[in-house]
Amino acid sequence: MTTMTDASVREFKMPDVGEGLTEAEILKWYVQPGDTVTDGQVVCEVETAKAAVELPIPYDGVVRELRFPEGTTVDVGTAIITVDVAGGAAAGTPAEQPEAEPAAPAQPAAAPARPAEEPKKEVRQPVLVGYGVATSSTKRRPRKGAETAAAVPAQAIQTEQNGHGHAGLAEKPRPLAKPPVRKLAKDLGVDLTVITPSGPDGVITREDVHAAAVPTAASAAVPEPAVAAPAAARPAVAPAATYDGARETRVPVKGVRKATAAAMVGSAFTAPHVTEFVTVDVTRTMKLVEELKQDKEMQGLRVNPLLLIAKALLVAIKRNPDVNAAWDEANQEIVRKHYVNLGIAAATPRGLIVPNIKDAQAKTLPQLAESLGELVSTAREGKTSPAAMQGGTVTITNVGVFGVDTGTPILNPGESAILAVGAIKLQPWVHKGKVKPRQVTTLALSFDHRLVDGELGSKVLADVAAILEQPKRLITWA
Structure with missing residues (x-):
């Protein structure tokens, strides 16, 4: 997670704070250059495809x-902050000399202060806003170095010195x-160095690549002037x-919205969904909610209809354990779980997330209420x-919190069932042979028909x- 650029300066790299994440967006910096930091101090907040996470510095x-500035999306493994572990600002000068020396080998007698200042203007400043010249880019994505070198044409080499000592040549x-x-771009045979970017901060987009591919295809078809299809494709990109x-x-x-979209598309077109509905009189449940709010054991806890619905689902799973399973496509197996990690969908400003209560089946009602409260507030x-x-x-x-009667929810990837709870409304209902106003709601259960039958x-x-x-x-039943 860290590397040393010299004896006293360390780089802190963007870590993979989840499982297999490839990038994260820097939401907020809590420190600035010159600030003193200690081991374990939170230095920034980043948003991954799953959540917002605070990152502590390890020294x-x-x-x-x-x-990088706030709002920049950075690849996992890219250095995002450098720290002088010697603790002195004066140590900055010798730390920058290795970067200055390759750029100006013809001036060995220059004063040490000048080489230290030049990189700040020519290299450091662009990196500070998230982008840099070829040398800093190689540091950001070293795994792409070979590909980039192969993609840059000979005529793009100019001005500065390259890494082989030939003065006047650089990428x-x-x-x-x-x-x-x-x-x-590689698949379409498009040279990224000749594209004028249209994305934010000069980033090349997919549309830019497609637009550049159109004239390439047209030039390849020059021997046949009658072919006009590539030209007709331009309006679709413009x-x-x-x-x-x-x-x-x-x-x-x-971030979260991108991950949610990918997960929902994958789920919808992988698992065969079936949804069943039932409308039920929950008047007695609503009365029990009010009684529990006055119970001493539930004081200070979140008591609402969702608590009892969650408990009801846990009891139903206990009575029908085969529903708590997953489909393993690779091994062609049904994996039956002997525990219930109960997910609760939560709408947040960053999008829909589904945190879950671990081992919910083992919790008492007060413990379940406490876990629900912590989950929602977090x-x-x-x-x-x-x-x-x-x-x-x-x-x-x-x-139901949005006033919706019900829906057909999509399964979270890897899960077998999801229960949608509609709005609880006062409706005319036949109760004990008479039509009376009762608290009524509609439940919808979607399940994976590969492992859960009707x-x-x-x-x-x-x-x-x-x-x-x-x-x-x-x-x-519990």
């Missing part, structure tokens, strides 16, 4: 440089583009760069950790409904 020292600044865009900013707003898809603060969103087995999504799914949903209609069953 003591003085902050020398912040490599142009490396084009800014994300790995998927680079792969697209609007991406010429939209009316006064009438449209374009929001980059990243999600609202945007502090849910990646670990809290991993390993879920079943999920509850409460769409009978099993129906039993689970019917059990949840029966408990909510007669909550005393929580005692007899």
Whole structure:
């Protein structure tokens, strides 16, 4: 996670704070150059594809440089901050000499102060805003160095000295583009160095690559003047760069929303979804909620209908354990879980997240209420950790808080069932042979039909409904 640039300066690299994450966006810096930091001190907050996470520094020292500004998306493994562990600002001069010497070997007699100042103007400053010349880019993405070197044409080499000692030759600044865009350019045979970027801060987008590929295809078809298809493709690309900013707003898809979109598409087109519905009288459950709010053991805890719905689902799973499973496509196996990590869908400013309560089946009602309260408050603060969103087995999504009667929820990848809870409303209902106003809601259970058939799914949903209609069953069935 750290490397040394000299005896006293260390680089702190963007860590993989989840499982297999490739990038994270810097949301906020808590320190500035010149600040003193200690081992374990939080220096910045980043947003991954799963959550917002605070990053602590692993050593003591003085902050020398912040490599990227807030709002920049950085690859995992890229240095984001440098710290002088010697603790002195004066140590900055010798630390920068190795960078200055290769750029000016013809001036060995120059005063030490000048080489220390030059890199700050020519290299350091661009890196500070998230981008740099070829040397700093190589530090950001060393794994792409060979590919970049092969992609730069001979005519792009100019002005400065390259790494082989030939004065007057150096690579142009490396084009800014994300790995998927680079792969697209490689597949289409497009040279990124000749593209004029249209993305934020000079980043090359997929549209730029497609636009550049059109003239390439047209030139390849010169021997046949009658071919006009490439020219006709231009209008399809142009609007991406010429939209009316006064009438449209374009929001980059990243972070939690990007991960959610990918997960939902994968789930919808991988697991065969089936959704069943039941409308149930929950008047007695609502009365029990009010009674529990006055119970001494529940004082200070979050007591609401969701608590009893969660408990009802846990009881239904206990009675029908086969529903708590996962489909292992690689091994062609059904993995039955002997624990329940109960996910609760939560809407946050960064998008929908689904943290889960670990081993929820083993918790008493007060313990479940405490866990629900912590889960909700943490999600609202945007502090849910990646670990809290991993390993879920079943999920509850409460769409009723938005006044919605019900829905057809999509499974979280790796889970077999998700229960949607609709709005609880006062409705006319036949009760004991008479039409009376009762508290009614509609439940919807979506499940993976590969491992949950109609009978099993129906039993689970019917059990949840029966408990909510007669909550005393929580005692007899639990």
